[in-house]
Every structure is written in structure tokens, then in C-alpha cells.
Amino acid sequence: MLVKKNQNQFIFWITASCLIFTLAVILFTPFTVSYAATTQSDIISNLDTVAAQTPLQKADLLQTVGKIIKIFLDVLGIIFLCIVLYAGYLYMTSGGDPEKTKTAKAWIINAVIGLIIIFLSYSIVAFVFNALKENIGEGTYNITSTIPKGLGYNLSGSSFGEILSGHSPYPEQAEVPRNTMIVVTFKLPIDPTSFIDLTAPDVTTGTTIGYDVCPDALAKCKTGDCPETASVCGPVDKNAFKTYRCDKMAGWPTTTPLKSPSDCVDATIADPANINDVVPGFVMITQDRRTVVFNPFGNGKTTDDYLGSSEENVSYIVHLVGPPPAGAGIRKLEPVGTSVFSVPTSGLSGYSWRFTTGTFVDLTPPKVTLTIPKDQVGIDTDAIDGSLCDPEKDFNCPIAKVFRNQIVVANFNEPVLPLFSTDQTGCVANNTSNEAQLLIADGTKATGCAGTSHVPGNWITGINQYRTIQFLSTMECEGVTENSCGEKVFCLPADKDLNGLLKAAKITAEIAEIGTGIVDLAGNSLDGSGDGKADGQPADDFEWSFGVGHAIDLAPPAIQELLPRNNAQSVDKSVPIKVIFNKDLDAASVDTQIFLSGAGFANWFDPNIEAVDVDPVTQLPIPSMNIVNMSHGPFTEVNEGEEGPLYMPVIKAQLRDMRQNCFTPSRNVVPAENSAYELTSPTAIPESTATDCNDIGDKEYGKSCCPNVLTHKPTLDPLGGECAEPWGAEE
Structure with a gap:
């Protein structure tokens, strides 16, 4: 009888957990609606009309079913507690009877097994909900x-x-x-x-x-x-x-x-x-x-x-x-x-x-404030920037040259119109009229190019509040299977000097011809010469060169500092939201992979690369490509002494650095000594938080680390807390 009873209890827990999982899958599996858009809109409109005549409120289906499942799990937790109390009662009153003691232990064992199954069910359901929410939310508009x-x-x-x-x-x-x-x-x-x-x-x-x-x-x-x-x-x-x-x-x-x-x-x-x-x-x-x-x-x-x-x-x-x-x-x-x-x-x-x-x-022409790589980097040893490999640390780097998987960047001092010709994958003759171009300096042709010496790839435009354009090669890197994104890596031609060209617009009757060169939002052509005048092409074309080597960088970026810090309270609504990384970031991914959510927050937000430096010669702002600044609409007004709502900036794992590597949230580093922002306390980073996470190798993307006090991994788990060693370490 005891065996049958235990089997029945075990079947109960399995059945309950399966019901939770099945409910989530059946209700939220994506499906395609084949009806005409007019039918869908009419249905929604009619439902809204009916709903307006009832006391019922509209609610998100995911949230509603999630609440139901949470209540069900709470009930199961109460049942678990009751079973444990009952088993304890049997054990305490067994009086040494082996049969009663065995029965009490069986109750406890089965209850623990049931609890484990409940936790696993919750984890699976949470995973499914998050995946479906992301799939349904962003992908469908x-x-x-x-x-x-x-x-x-x-x-x-x-x-x-x-x-x-x-x-x-x-x-x-x-x-x-x-x-x-x-x-x-x-x-x-x-x-x-x-x-x-x-x-x-x-x-x-x-x-x-x-x-x-x-x-x-x-x-x-x-x-x-x-x-x-x-x-x-x-x-x-x-x-x-x-x-x-x-x-x-x-x-x-x-x-x-x-x-x-x-x-x-x-x-x-x-x-x-x-x-x-x-x-x-x-x-x-x-x-x-x-x-x-x-x-x-x-x-x-x-x-x-x-x-x-x-x-x-x-x-x-x-x-x-x-x-x-x-x-x-x-x-x-x-x-x-x-x-x-x-x-x-x-x-x-x-x-x-x-x-x-x-x-x-506005009659002032736009200017170039920064290129990455900078002019002559990898060619002249006196020219240095963060795109260079280090001969003492990096594999395949006998001399300091630009990494092959580097994204090429041009930044302007004000918003410019997006490029209207962005594709140079075909290396065809009409690429010579593109507003921005990247070419092999010695005139040789890249693999697969029969027409011109253009590097096969695409320009990415309309990013970083329209101040930045980027070039990404479409040539796959040799000898590299994938990066931290689990994707192919694309490379610039090896051992080649490359020339970048940003064309000024053609000017006819004092009007810059849109589509022929770089133009700002007021229609002023690029001032490539820096003399303060828009003279048009070719006088105002902007050119620069850099040398590419053999090295490929596969290390993902990590957070150095969060402002405000995680779990900060009583934050002034005027405090800017900033994230500081240890590597320069792909501005296009900043635009699409950073979000802001909050209780009752339904306002606009706009993450962008921040400009914190000024060129000493030109006095133009220079962006710090490793710092993200999030502009946003007004937060909720809170009276003094009242508790305000919780806000949560979300950084997705598809955020990338300037060499196409995806952000790994579990990796964190101690802020650099020359951080652009001062810490509020000299004891803000105790030595005990400087874990061995800084020593993770390029291939150890999955290793989880204990965050330091500035960079706790964001979590909604109330059981989550600080750890004294990297997560996942053996006890």
C-alpha cells in the first residue's frame, strides 16, 4: 500500500508540473494569421467597443496567465509545507516504530522530489514566456x-x-x-x-x-x-x-x-x-x-x-x-x-x-570628429588607437596592425542625413559614386571582386542620433568558426592598407545635391577640409588610411560601471543613465539592443554613444565609443518621502563591440583606474569583489562570474544575492 501511495503522490507532482508547462505552450505558441488585415482590425475594434460597455479591464494575456500560474505554484508550495509538517508529525509520533518511521521518510522524500519538479517547471515556463515575449514583441511590431x-x-x-x-x-x-x-x-x-x-x-x-x-x-x-x-x-x-x-x-x-x-x-x-x-x-x-x-x-x-x-x-x-x-x-x-x-x-x-x-x-557645414581606425593607424608607428592588436598579447600579431574583424567608423559633430548608397558588396563601377567608400590602397581587388578595388561590405547608417556611420565587411574570416554571438565573423583584407573616403556633396546653384555626398539635416555639404566652408566635392572630400594585419579579436565586451548603480534607491530623476564598457561598442547595436522598462513607464528612450572628450585642436566633440548614455522621457514624479517606481535598463546579449563580439552579461570587470566618472567612495570596490573573472580566456564565454558592487547582474529573482566566488564554482 505504501508503494502505491508513494507512486500516486509522485504521479500527482509530475501531472501538476506538466499541466503548467502544457498550458504555457498551448496558449503562447506563435502562429500565423492568414486573414486579411481589415478583418483583424475589425475584430479588435469590435472587441474594444464591447469592452467599453463592461466593467472589465483589458490586460496582457501573457501577464494574466502568468499570474494564474504563479497562484497555482503558490498553492503547490503551501501543499508542500503541509506535507512536510504532516511527515514531521508522523516521525515525531512514530515512537520508534520502523514502519511509521519509514512512512514519514517516504512522505518527506516525495515532497522534496515534488518541490524540485515545481522549480524546474517554473524555470521552463519562465524561459518559454521570455522567449515568446521577445519573439512576439519586437519581431512583429x-x-x-x-x-x-x-x-x-x-x-x-x-x-x-x-x-x-x-x-x-x-x-x-x-x-x-x-x-x-x-x-x-x-x-x-x-x-x-x-x-x-x-x-x-x-x-x-x-x-x-x-x-x-x-x-x-x-x-x-x-x-x-x-x-x-x-x-x-x-x-x-x-x-x-x-x-x-x-x-x-x-x-x-x-x-x-x-x-x-x-x-x-x-x-x-x-x-x-x-x-x-x-x-x-x-x-x-x-x-x-x-x-x-x-x-x-x-x-x-x-x-x-x-x-x-x-x-x-x-x-x-x-x-x-x-x-x-x-x-x-x-x-x-x-x-x-x-x-x-x-x-x-x-x-x-x-x-x-x-x-x-x-x-x-543653419548654414554651418558638418565636420568629421573621429574615424576608427584613425588616420595612419597600422601604417605609422606613432599613430595609435584601440583598433590595434598588441604584439605582446594577441595571437597572429607580429607588429601592431588593425584587427581584421574591426568595424570601420566615421563620426560627425552633428546629425547628418543617412547614406542613400550603402551597398558595395559587388565592387561594381557605380560604387565610385557612393557617399562613403572603403578601398584597398594598392588597387588590388578583394576575393570575389572583378570590377573595382572596393572592400566588399555594407555601410550602416542612421545610428547614434545620426552622427555615426559604420562599415562592416562581408568577407568571412578564414580559420574562425564563430564568435561569442555564435555567428560567422567577417574580416577586412589581411596585410593590406585601406583608404576611407567620405565624399562632400555636389553643389549646384548653392544647393547641395542630396545623395551625392555627406549632407547635414539642414542641407549643408560636408566640410572635409575643416576650413568652415562647404566647397563641395572634391575639395571637401575627407580621406584617411590605415593598415590591417592578421590578428582577429574574439573577446566579448564587459561592463565596467553602471550609473545609477544596480539596486540604487532614491535616485534623482535628473541623474543620467550611463553604462561604461571595457571595449568600444558597435553603435548600431546600441540603438537596437538596449531598452528601458519600469513600473508604469511608457515613455520614450534613446540609447546612444556619449561624447565626453573635445579635440584640443578642432575643439569638436569626440565620442567615447565605450560609454552609452540613455536619453529618456520624464520619469514619474514622486513626493519627498514616498517610494518611487522601479526602473530597469535592459542590455541584451546581442549588444556588440567594435569587432562583432556579443556582450556576455555574466562577465564583469573592475572599473579602470582612468574611468571617465569618479566613484562616490574610495572604498566602493573592495578587494574581495575583484574575482578571477578578469582572467577569463577568449574561449570561456559561458563561465559565470560574481558581479562586483558596481556591476551586479540584473535579476528579478528575490533569492539572488551576492556571491563570494564565481557562480557555478564547485562547493
Whole structure:
């Protein structure tokens, strides 16, 4: 009987755990909806209508079922405690009877086995939920754009950081030049035709913008003729990309109280009633279909053509339109006809933000502040930077040369328009007209290249608040299976000097031709010579050279310092969020792999590389590529003495360094002595926390380390605590 009883108990625990796991898998396995988008939107709209008539509240399905499972686990924990108490009672009252003692021990053993199964079930379910949440959240764009109150008016926030990787002007930016263009970058490709008025004429007539305003360097996107592999242009669709003055909004007070054009505070944001109040212009969409540039002043160059006023500041709203109806507004590239934004629960659909123009026009050309590698690094022994291998430490490094898997970077002192020609994988003749180029100095051709001496690869653009462009080779490294990301590694040509070229734009009738060279958001061509003037190409082309060796760096980056520190309390809301790494970072991955979440936080966030140095000669800001600074919308106001909400910056493992290696969260290093930020206490890093984690070899990516006091591994596990030695070490 005892054996049968024990078997029944064991079966009970197994069954309970399997039920939890099965429930999670059945409810949350991803599936594809084959119905038309209009049907899905109608269903959601009808459900929302019915829900509005009930006292029930909408809730996230993952969270709801998670709460149910948590309650079930709590009940099982109580049952476990009761079983242990009962077994203890049997043992204490056995009076030395061997049979009763055996029965009590059997109860305890089975209870412990059941508890272990419960813990394993919880771990599996948590893993499945996290995987599904990541898969459903970012990959599909189906993130509802919440509408927090903001600074006294309703603007959408959470889409910036979840759906968008950046835009300029940024939210609430003031003193924006009147001749600015508006740039928006999405995290995944979008349908270019959703931004373009396909009914527009070929030639501009009166106030009707035609295709003739598009730059000659860009292809025109028309119905049935929108080139898939080129950057494209067309008149803006004012029903999808709306830019308008605050005082043109529907319901704007025209009498008492009189409001100025820069005053949106206390006003409910609403699109203009008259479509003619939406700013006209043309849009340009990049080759990768992720970045959209809106030129609101056409190719005009007089003050009457620009935004705002020369006499007073003027605030503008930019509204990227979403459904309803389904398929309206901005759409994904795939699946065709699917809206980028989800149906909102209230307020404007899609995403919107505000900026304010000043009274001035920007006529200052952009300049290059930094290249990585720097000019002559790996060629001249006096030129040194962090891209060089160390002959005393690194394998295959007889002399100091640039690592082969180095990402090439150019940084500017202000935002510039994204590159409209980014692909040089084919090494073809038209690559010579690209705005940015990387070539083999001696004129030889890379493997697979028959046309030119260009290095096969792609330029990555629209990153780090549009101040940075990067080049990544598409040539696979020989003799390397994978990096810490578990992916292939791509290399520059070995033992070659390379030449980088950033072209200034062609200038015709005092106007820089977009698509022919580097141009800032105000349309000023690159000042490559540094003389303060935009002379156009070739006088203002910027060139530099560096030497590549044989060494390949496979060590992943690690955190040196967190500000505020993990578990910090009573943090002032004005304190910046910063993360300092031990290696320079890939700015493109910073844009896409760092997030900010928090209790009740539904505002915008924007992680970028921080500029903390100034060039002593040019006085231009130089970015510190190992420091991430996270800009964000306002945190929740908390009265003195009250407990504020918890905020959690999240750094994903796909964050990469400048040599394509993925961040490994379990690796941490003690902050460098020359850290850019002073520690608050000289005893902030006790010697006991300096574990042997610093000595992890390049191949030991999976070894977990005990974090030091500055870099605790973020965890929601209340049982987690500090350790005296690396996690996973044998007892």
C-alpha cells in the first residue's frame, strides 16, 4: 500500500508540473494569421467597443496567465509545507516504530522530489514566456502605442525605443534650425509606398508637389515602379506622415486665452481639420528601407520656404499615422499591407512627438570628429588607437596592425542625413559614386571582386542620433568558426592598407545635391577640409588610411560601471543613465539592443554613444565609443518621502563591440583606474569583489562570474544575492 501511495503522490507532482508547462505552450505558441488585415482590425475594434460597455479591464494575456500560474505554484508550495509538517508529525509520533518511521521518510522524500519538479517547471515556463515575449514583441511590431500625459499634453511615447530606433529632431527638442529636415528610423524595414503620394504629378503645379522635387541621385517611387534595391523618393503622403504647427491643430483656441505658436502645453493633440494645414514636401527612403527623410521645404533656399518664423519660436507636431482603418498609414515591408502600429486604445494612432523651431537658419557645414581606425593607424608607428592588436598579447600579431574583424567608423559633430548608397558588396563601377567608400590602397581587388578595388561590405547608417556611420565587411574570416554571438565573423583584407573616403556633396546653384555626398539635416555639404566652408566635392572630400594585419579579436565586451548603480534607491530623476564598457561598442547595436522598462513607464528612450572628450585642436566633440548614455522621457514624479517606481535598463546579449563580439552579461570587470566618472567612495570596490573573472580566456564565454558592487547582474529573482566566488564554482 505504501508503494502505491508513494507512486500516486509522485504521479500527482509530475501531472501538476506538466499541466503548467502544457498550458504555457498551448496558449503562447506563435502562429500565423492568414486573414486579411481589415478583418483583424475589425475584430479588435469590435472587441474594444464591447469592452467599453463592461466593467472589465483589458490586460496582457501573457501577464494574466502568468499570474494564474504563479497562484497555482503558490498553492503547490503551501501543499508542500503541509506535507512536510504532516511527515514531521508522523516521525515525531512514530515512537520508534520502523514502519511509521519509514512512512514519514517516504512522505518527506516525495515532497522534496515534488518541490524540485515545481522549480524546474517554473524555470521552463519562465524561459518559454521570455522567449515568446521577445519573439512576439519586437519581431512583429505589434506594440500598442501608449499615450502618456507627458508634459501637459498627449504624445505617444513607448513606440520610440520599441518600434523606432531614433528620429531627429528628438522629442521636445527646442531651438531647432528652421531649415531642418525630419528623419525617422525604424527597427525593421517599412513599405516606402506608405510614405509617398502615388497620385502626385510628375511636375509641381502651384501648391501641388510633384516628383520633379526629388534629387537626381535617387530613384522615383511610383505605382508599379518602385525600385527594390535603390533609395527612392516621392512627394510625401500627408495622410500618413503629418507635420503641422501646433496652432493648426483642430480645436486650437483662437480667442481668449490667446496662445502663442510655441505653446502646446495644456492642449489636446489633434490632427488639423484641413489637410492643407499639413506641411507639404517630399520624402526619401534609404536602400535598407529603415530610414525616412522628410524635406519640408523642398529645394527652396529662401526664408519663406523654411519651417517656423524668423520672428518667434514655433512648435510642430510630427504624426506617423497608424490604423484604423487596417492597412492605413505606415506599413511594414513584409507582410504586405500590414500596419506598423497596433490599433490604439485611445488618442492618436501611430506615433507622434513635438519639437520647436528657433528663429534662425543653419548654414554651418558638418565636420568629421573621429574615424576608427584613425588616420595612419597600422601604417605609422606613432599613430595609435584601440583598433590595434598588441604584439605582446594577441595571437597572429607580429607588429601592431588593425584587427581584421574591426568595424570601420566615421563620426560627425552633428546629425547628418543617412547614406542613400550603402551597398558595395559587388565592387561594381557605380560604387565610385557612393557617399562613403572603403578601398584597398594598392588597387588590388578583394576575393570575389572583378570590377573595382572596393572592400566588399555594407555601410550602416542612421545610428547614434545620426552622427555615426559604420562599415562592416562581408568577407568571412578564414580559420574562425564563430564568435561569442555564435555567428560567422567577417574580416577586412589581411596585410593590406585601406583608404576611407567620405565624399562632400555636389553643389549646384548653392544647393547641395542630396545623395551625392555627406549632407547635414539642414542641407549643408560636408566640410572635409575643416576650413568652415562647404566647397563641395572634391575639395571637401575627407580621406584617411590605415593598415590591417592578421590578428582577429574574439573577446566579448564587459561592463565596467553602471550609473545609477544596480539596486540604487532614491535616485534623482535628473541623474543620467550611463553604462561604461571595457571595449568600444558597435553603435548600431546600441540603438537596437538596449531598452528601458519600469513600473508604469511608457515613455520614450534613446540609447546612444556619449561624447565626453573635445579635440584640443578642432575643439569638436569626440565620442567615447565605450560609454552609452540613455536619453529618456520624464520619469514619474514622486513626493519627498514616498517610494518611487522601479526602473530597469535592459542590455541584451546581442549588444556588440567594435569587432562583432556579443556582450556576455555574466562577465564583469573592475572599473579602470582612468574611468571617465569618479566613484562616490574610495572604498566602493573592495578587494574581495575583484574575482578571477578578469582572467577569463577568449574561449570561456559561458563561465559565470560574481558581479562586483558596481556591476551586479540584473535579476528579478528575490533569492539572488551576492556571491563570494564565481557562480557555478564547485562547493
